[in-house]
Amino acid sequence: MNPAPAALGGRDPGAPLLVDDGRLVSVGEFLGQATAVAARLAGVRQVVNLCERRGAFLTGYVGALAAGATTLLPASRAPEAVAAVQALFPGARTLDDGAVAAAGAGPVPAGGVPVAADCVAMIGFTSGSTGTPSHHAKVWGTVAQSTRLNAAAIRAALPAALRDRRPWILGTVPSQHMYGMELTVLVPLLEDFGLVTARPLLPAEVAAALAATPAPRVLVSTPAHLRAIVASGIALPRTEVVVSATAPLEATLAAAVETATGGTLLEMFGATETCILGTRRTALESDWRAYPGVRFVAEDSATRVETPWFRQGERLLDRIEMLPEGRFRLHGRSADLVDVAGKRASLADLTQRLLQVPGVVDAVVFQPAAGAPGLVRRLAALVVAPGLTPAALRSALAPAVDPVFMPRPLLLVAALPRTAAGKLPQAALEAALAHAHGGE
Amino acid sequence: MSPTQTAEESAMAALIVESLNLEDVEAAAIDPDAPLFGTGLGLDSIDALELALEISKRYGVQLRSDDPDNRKIFASLRALTAHVKANRPA
Numbered sequence: 001m002n003p004a005p006a007a008l009g010g011r012d013p014g015a016p017l018l019v020d021d022g023r024l025v026s027v028g029e030f031l032g033q034a035t036a037v038a039a040r041l042a043g044v045r046q047v048v049n050l051c052e053r054r055g056a057f058l059t060g061y062v063g064a065l066a067a068g069a070t071t072l073l074p075a076s077r078a079p080e081a082v083a084a085v086q087a088l089f090p091g092a093r094t095l096d097d098g099a100v101a102a103a104g105a106g107p108v109p110a111g112g113v114p115v116a117a118d119c120v121a122m123i124g125f126t127s128g129s130t131g132t133p134s135h136h137a138k139v140w141g142t143v144a145q146s147t148r149l150n151a152a153a154i155r156a157a158l159p160a161a162l163r164d165r166r167p168w169i170l171g172t173v174p175s176q177h178m179y180g181m182e183l184t185v186l187v188p189l190l191e192d193f194g195l196v197t198a199r200p201l202l203p204a205e206v207a208a209a210l211a212a213t214p215a216p217r218v219l220v221s222t223p224a225h226l227r228a229i230v231a232s233g234i235a236l237p238r239t240e241v242v243v244s245a246t247a248p249l250e251a252t253l254a255a256a257v258e259t260a261t262g263g264t265l266l267e268m269f270g271a272t273e274t275c276i277l278g279t280r281r282t283a284l285e286s287d288w289r290a291y292p293g294v295r296f297v298a299e300d301s302a303t304r305v306e307t308p309w310f311r312q313g314e315r316l317l318d319r320i321e322m323l324p325e326g327r328f329r330l331h332g333r334s335a336d337l338v339d340v341a342g343k344r345a346s347l348a349d350l351t352q353r354l355l356q357v358p359g360v361v362d363a364v365v366f367q368p369a370a371g372a373p374g375l376v377r378r379l380a381a382l383v384v385a386p387g388l389t390p391a392a393l394r395s396a397l398a399p400a401v402d403p404v405f406m407p408r409p410l411l412l413v414a415a416l417p418r419t420a421a422g423k424l425p426q427a428a429l430e431a432a433l434a435h436a437h438g439g440e
Numbered sequence: 441m442s443p444t445q446t447a448e449e450s451a452m453a454a455l456i457v458e459s460l461n462l463e464d465v466e467a468a469a470i471d472p473d474a475p476l477f478g479t480g481l482g483l484d485s486i487d488a489l490e491l492a493l494e495i496s497k498r499y500g501v502q503l504r505s506d507d508p509d510n511r512k513i514f515a516s517l518r519a520l521t522a523h524v525k526a527n528r529p530a
Contacts, residue, residue, distance in 0.1 A: 201485055202492045204504035228489040232496055376486045378461075390464040403484050409463035 004119075004141045007065055007189045009112035017188065019168070019196045020055040022212065028108045030059065035106035037063025037095070046092035046123075048072045048085060049176070055197040056100040057175045058185055063103070064095075066113045070120040070137075073176050075343070076402065085125055088135070117141030124178045124272050126344060136178075136272050143182070144190055145309035146275040149291045150182060150268070151191035153279050154218055157241045157264040162216045167241070168194040170213045171220040172201060178272045179245050183220040193218070201225070203232035216240040219261070223249045224376045230256045238262040244282070245270065247339050247376075248330075254282035269330070272344075273314045274305050278328060287327045296320045296328055338367045340379060340404045350379065350405060357396040360385045362416050365407055366429050380433055381407030382416055411436045445472050445517070452521045459494040460487050472518040488514060501527045 008017070013028030037060055041047065047064040049071050051057040064071045072092055074081040086092055115121065121140040155163055171184040188195040200209040206229055210217060217239040221229075226244060229236070230253065239261040244254075245268040254265045269288055270276035278290040290296075297304040297313075303320040306313045319331040336348050347365050354363035362384040367377055383393060390410045397406065413436060417428035445453060445468065453467040456476070460483065477483045483491075491514075492503040501524050505513050513523040 201488060202503050202505070203496075204502035208504065224486055224489060228493055231493050232502065234502060404486070408461060411463065 004115055004117035004144050005190060006112035006114045007062055009114070011112065011192065013108060015192075016166075016194055018055055018058070018194065019198075019212065019214070021197070025055070029105075030062075031112065032105040032108045033059045033100075033103065034062035034066055034113065035109060036103040037100055038066035039106055040099070040103055041067035041069055041093060044069045044091070044093045046070050046072050046089045048074065048082060048089075048092050048094045050077060050082070050094055050096045051100055053097050053197065054171070054175050054184065054195075054199055056097045058188070058195070058197070059103075060095040060100050061175075061185060062113055062189065063100075065115050065119070065121065065140075066109075068119065069093075071122045073122055073124045073178070073181065075125045077176070078402075080399065081125070115140045117144075122181060124181075126272055138275070139311065142309050142311065143186055143275065146291075147182065147186040147190045150276055151187050151193065153266060153268075153291075154187075154193075154241050154243065157266045157281075158216055159240060162240060165216055166192055166194055166214075167216045167218050168196060168214045169218045169220055170196045170206075170209055171199065172206060172225045173220060173222060173246070174199065178275070179268075179270070180220075182270075182275055183243060183245075203229045203234045207234045207236050210237050210239055213237075217263075218243065222246045223253065226257050227253055227375065230260055236261050240264070241266055243268060245276070249282050251282055251286070258283050271314075271316055271318075273316060274310075277305065277307075287323060287329050290322075290326045290328050292326070294326075296322045338377075338379065340367075340376060343402060343404055345379075345402070345405045347379075350381075350401065350407075353397060353400055354381060354383060354393070357385070357388075357393060359388045360393070364416055364424050364429065366424075366426065368430060368433060379405055379407045380429075381410045382413050382429065382432055382436075383410065384413060384415060388412070409433070409436075445470070446521070448525060449517050449521045452524070453517055455494055455498060456491060456517070459490055470517050472521075473516050475516060476514050476520065483514075495524055499524050500529050 008027055008031060011027045015027050016024050017027045017030050018025040041063060047069045049057055049060045051060050061071055072085050074085045117140055119140045120137050121143050123135050123137045125135045169184055173180040175184050187193050196213045198209040200206040218241045219239050220243045223244055240263045242257055242261055242263055242265045249267050257265045265282055267280050267282040268276045269278050277294050278288040280288045293308045295306045301319060303316050303318055304313045305316055317337050321329045321331060323329055336346050337344055338347055350365040351363055354360055360383060365379055365381045368380050370377060393410055416424060417432045418424055449472050453470045457465050457467045496502050503513060513520055
């Protein structure tokens with residue numbers, strides 16, 4: 001592996017890096033703030049970065065890198081999720097907006113912040129619907145290589161006349177998860193991209209934030225956010241590249257996004273375990289283009305992923321077929337694993353959680369068939385629990401289950417539609433759900 | 441006894457329950473001053489998107505919070521109804 005690049009290495013200190021609250025922040029000013037944060041982290045090995053503001057998050061992240069500390073990314077900012085991470089790393093220091101702002105400004109290091117290739121640059125935690133969260137450590141050398149490919153894919157999607165201009169990123173996703181880290185944190189730190197720190201959610205907010213983003217514009221988003229933007233019919237400024245990840249995007253929605261923005265929709269495929277592995281122009285093609293060097297090896301119902309920049313192969317519970325010319329095709333994933341709003345959970349784990357609630361006789365959690373393109377597919381539950389109410393069941397689940405996985409609807413039924421063999425076919429579950437609705 | 445909702449708040453409560461598939465929440469029982477997100481009804485950011493979409497269709501108002509981290513317009517049924525009312529096209 002080549003020597004790892006420095007964070008913000010080789011950048012003109014006077015060049016713009018952020019648009020923060022409408023104010024332009026230069027590379028030099030940013031580095032001074034990050035150095036000041038690093039000075040407060042002397043001797044700290046891990047940092048839990050809880051900054052709400054994207055600019056502060058970025059400063060805290062680079063401060064941690066400069067101090068040689070690993071940033072821990074809890075599955076959410078919920079107290080339970082943060083506590084679970086702190087239990088695993090009792091010495092971890094938490095950073096919030098106030099702590100970053102209070103650090104002030106320090107000296108500006110020439111040549112950016114050097115980081116060793118084997119420095120653990122982040123550990124991402126996935127919620128896991130039971131017990132201890134599972135975690136995935138990423139070393140700097142690996143994420144730097146992967147980030148170079150992400151930036152190259154975005155640049156290649158820009159109109160040829162704009163490829164030598166600095167692209168500006170605006171994200172609707174939080175920086176604290178792996179996709180947000182890759183696109184809204186690592187790309188601006190490792191490639192000559194600017195970042196607008198706003199984090200708009202509602203369509204009118206996205207339109208206003210895009211208007212305040214210098215061109216060429218790169219919108220980093222998800223199918224759920226893009227669906228809302230398209231459905232709102234709101235006018236958007238020309239946005240050269242729109243990146244979507246976290247859940248599969250339908251071709252019709254991709255085409256509608258391209259029409260609304262006048263740009264190219266680039267869908268990225270990856271996982272918390274692997275970072276991004278390839279892209280597709282979803283409006284025009286269904287198969288994916290693997291990043292150079294990515295190799296998929298089928299293993300039963302799973303796939304082993306190998307790349308020159310991983311330290312070791314990673315196993316994904318997706319079935320992925322390698323095609324000629326660096327293309328690949330997704331064939332779905334293990335039926336037990338579901339994605340809701342970009343988070344993964346095991347249906348069996350969630351069902352187990354319900355069965356552990358006192359008074360529950362039988363239960364099943366499942367994901368009903370897809371609705372409109374881009375619509376988040378919530379989970380549903382059928383529960384046999386005489387004397388209990390849905391509200392009581394939700395209260396019992398709440399401490400242990402991420403809110404996005406909370407079954408909605410959660411319906412009480414007299415019995416589950418089990419076959420003679422005790423199985424619960426998807427069709428029978430859907431029918432029971434429809435029947436319960438009709439019976440109201 | 442359910443909390444007192446105005447007619448406009450009742451209509452908004454019905455829209456929330458319907459558009460978000462809150463199967464077992466009774467619209468009339470939503471406390472106008474209770475938080476919609478987090479602890480109250482337990483809604484999340486995906487719900488905010490759905491709700492904003494329904495409101496733009498029904499009332500012609502594109503919701504926009506000036507401070508994304510402090511979504512005051514979604515603070516409660518009462519705050520949301522008042523915001524939509526104040527921003528409705530004439």
